[in-house]
Amino acid sequence: MAAIPTLLASLKMKPTPRIRPIQRWMSVRPEQSGLPTQRKKVTIQHLHQLRKSGTPITMLTAYDFPTGRACETHNIDMTLVGDSLAQVCLGYDSTTRLTLEEMLHHCRAVARGSRSPFLLADMPFGTYHTSIEDAVRNATRLVSEGGMEAVKIEGGMEVLDVVRRLTNVGIPVMAHVGLMPQRHTMFSGYKVQGRDAATAISILESALALEEAGAFAILLEAIPHKLGAYITSQLRRAPTIGIGAGSQTNGQVLVWDDMLGTWSGHKAKFVRRFGDVRNEIERGVRSYAEEIRARTFPALQESYDMPGEEWDKFVELTEARRVAS
Ligand SMILES: Nc1nc(=O)c2c([nH]1)NC[C@@H]1CN(c3ccc(C(=O)N[C@@H](CCC(=O)O)C(=O)O)cc3)CN21
Numbered sequence: 001m002a003a004i005p006t007l008l009a010s011l012k013m014k015p016t017p018r019i020r021p022i023q024r025w026m027s028v029r030p031e032q033s034g035l036p037t038q039r040k041k042v043t044i045q046h047l048h049q050l051r052k053s054g055t056p057i058t059m060l061t062a063y064d065f066p067t068g069r070a071c072e073t074h075n076i077d078m079t080l081v082g083d084s085l086a087q088v089c090l091g092y093d094s095t096t097r098l099t100l101e102e103m104l105h106h107c108r109a110v111a112r113g114s115r116s117p118f119l120l121a122d123m124p125f126g127t128y129h130t131s132i133e134d135a136v137r138n139a140t141r142l143v144s145e146g147g148m149e150a151v152k153i154e155g156g157m158e159v160l161d162v163v164r165r166l167t168n169v170g171i172p173v174m175a176h177v178g179l180m181p182q183r184h185t186m187f188s189g190y191k192v193q194g195r196d197a198a199t200a201i202s203i204l205e206s207a208l209a210l211e212e213a214g215a216f217a218i219l220l221e222a223i224p225h226k227l228g229a230y231i232t233s234q235l236r237r238a239p240t241i242g243i244g245a246g247s248q249t250n251g252q253v254l255v256w257d258d259m260l261g262t263w264s265g266h267k268a269k270f271v272r273r274f275g276d277v278r279n280e281i282e283r284g285v286r287s288y289a290e291e292i293r294a295r296t297f298p299a300l301q302e303s304y305d306m307p308g309e310e311w312d313k314f315v316e317l318t319e320a321r322r323v324a325s
């Protein structure tokens with residue numbers, strides 16, 4: 001009997017573990033590594049609480065370890081490995097060029113740098129339309145191989161069955177309506193959606209049906225702000241995340257490269273640059289090349305030295321080598 005209080009006492013004596021930064025070499029998700037987390041893990045329940053309390057949800061895209069880690073460090077609520085990856089990182093002209101393998105490669109990198117944000121990825125074009133079985137198989141790979149917690153899919157009524165099935169097997173789905181970049185060819189470009197009453201109604205009905213089908217959140221892209229606000233007010237449970245959908249959605253998302261000004265392509269109206277990283281990069285690369293050419297880089301303090309007597313010995317040895325040959 002005496003052993004139990006002793007055991008309890010020894011447990012109580014244990015010092016609280018120190019919070020450790022993410023380790024570079026981690027190959028598993030930090031919360032699986034047994035390390036204490038700095039901030040509570042963002043869950044779907046937490047996202048629903050943010051919606052209820054009227055606290056705006058922050059979401060940002062990430063494509064690799066450092067961008068994933070930046071979302072982690074600055075307490076972004078949701079990190080999205082967007083298929084915009086195709087354009088902003090891989091140089092393709094459209095998200096429709098991105099393969100599942102390419103997406104998985106980047107998901108793993110983001111996941112290694114991420115512990116508290118809710119992590120999700122876009123299902124690439126063509127990976128969820130061929131059949132429900134294919135959609136489940138491909139979404140499962142994003143979770144099991146990619147380290148994602150949820151997936152995002154573009155579409156309205158035609159993807160309800162996929163949303164229902166993925167949700168039923170335990171893969172949360174964020175639905176994406178309004179401007180759907182994977183359909184830019186069908187839409188003849190990237191155009192604001194829902195500017196006429198008929199399209200606005202169909203976007204509203206899609207959003208309501210997607211919530212009913214189980215979507216845990218609805219992304220609204222490039223729609224009039226009044227429509228963004230109205231859809232947000234009509235949903236019963238799912239928070240809305242807007243990109244070009246006005247200020248009244250439950251959350252906001254932007255593409256990393258748009259937000260920091262590293263994307264040199266088209267700037268949509270909804271983009272605000274919160275940084276000017278591209279100019280900084282240009283300045284840095286330019287002066288790097290200039291200083292190499294001027295031999296001002298590297299300086300002596302950026303170079304290694306050796307003891308004088310060792311150098312003298314070295315000179316003697318090279319002399320001996322020269323004479324011998
Ligand atoms: N850098 C980047 N940012 C994005 O937001 C983004 C990507 N890439 N790639 C994938 C899709 C494509 N997206 C886009 C691309 C262009 C517009 C755009 O030019 N919209 C026009 C609307 C014109 C109109 O209908 O009047 C705009 O000027 O805002 C919007 C979304 C969103 N996604």
Ligand SMILES: CC(C)C(=O)C(=O)O
Nearest residue numbers: 061082083084243255
């Ligand atoms: C623009 C966001 C919402 C997205 O889908 C992406 O980055 O691919």
Ligand SMILES: [Mg+2]
Nearest residue numbers: 082083084122
């Ligand atoms: Mg996308």
